[in-house]
Amino acid sequence: MRVPVDERTGVATGPLERVTDSPASDRLRRISFDGKTMVFISSRTEADEVWIRDIPSGRERQVSHGGADDATISPDGTRIIFSRVEVGTRSLAVVNAEGGAPSPVCKDCGIPADWSSDCKHVLLGKGQPSRLTLYDISTAEQAELTAHPTWNLHQARLSPDAQWVAFHTTNSPNVRQVYATRAVAGRSTVPREWVAIVTDHGCHPSWSADGSLVYHFSFRDGAFCPWVQRIDPATKRPMGPPRAVLHLHSPRLRATTGAAATNDVQAGYFLLHRHGGHRNIWMLDDRRD
Helix, strand or coil: CEEEECCCCCCECCCCEECCCCCCCEEEEEECCCCCEEEEEEEEECEEEEEEEECCCCEEEECCCCCCCEEEECCCCCEEEEEEEECCEEEEEEEECCCCCCEEEEECCCEEEEECCCCCEEEEEECCCCEEEEEECCCCCEEEEECCCCCEEEEEEECCCCCEEEEEEEEECCEEEEEEEECECCECECHHHCEEEECCCCEEEEECCCCCEEEEEECCCCCCEEEEEEECCCCCCECCCCEECCCCCCCCCCECCHHHCCEEEECCEEEEEECCCCCCEEECECCCC
16 A cells, blocks of 8 residues: 655655555565655465566566565665575575566575665664674675664664664564664664664654654554654654554554564655555555645
């Protein structure tokens, strides 16, 4: 699904619309910065594989063959990095969005979470408890960004200027919180340096295009709905209370929860995939007349 959102407030300004329409499970991963190319994981060929969709034309194409469990697309929409598990080891490969065979990147180096805005680094989640690392595509060097001794760090996203990273923590089986920390290669930050953005319940953060808003999912109103938190541009500290992007209390429109919940915000749209008999991707639009 996708829905238009106001660029200043982050709140929905129009109705939900469907992006994919398949009887298979389509799981959103990321959208290019221009909002035109979407990468998602689909079970259309029985095994989970990476697919891309050109949103304006509706054309779709399978990218991986041999299984995939996660993927992310570069901001310019030219490359996709994805992971698969083979003989108990997770490997990463990169493929051109226009086609061609995937090229191996590394083995046992983590799960792809995001690309840097200059397309030179890939943010990875690695280990147990999971920590965040930054992988240099050209040199194959990997540097830890941050970690916690007992909490897992999940669904990390680099800010538009690649100077910060937002993520949610699994403090306990039922507690999720959103933090941000500096993203400096070669320097790992410690938990006391983190900035707390959502502390009641929040998960799966995404940045607005200008980095002034952090979108996330929360159960704070009794249902799993998307919310948005305004933050200080310099410190990333929250400013004022969070606001609901829209309410998804109807069983027909309920957002997928748990590890499968994903969202992205690009080109004026908030995208998520819903829970139900079929899991398809919808979209919200923030463009105004």
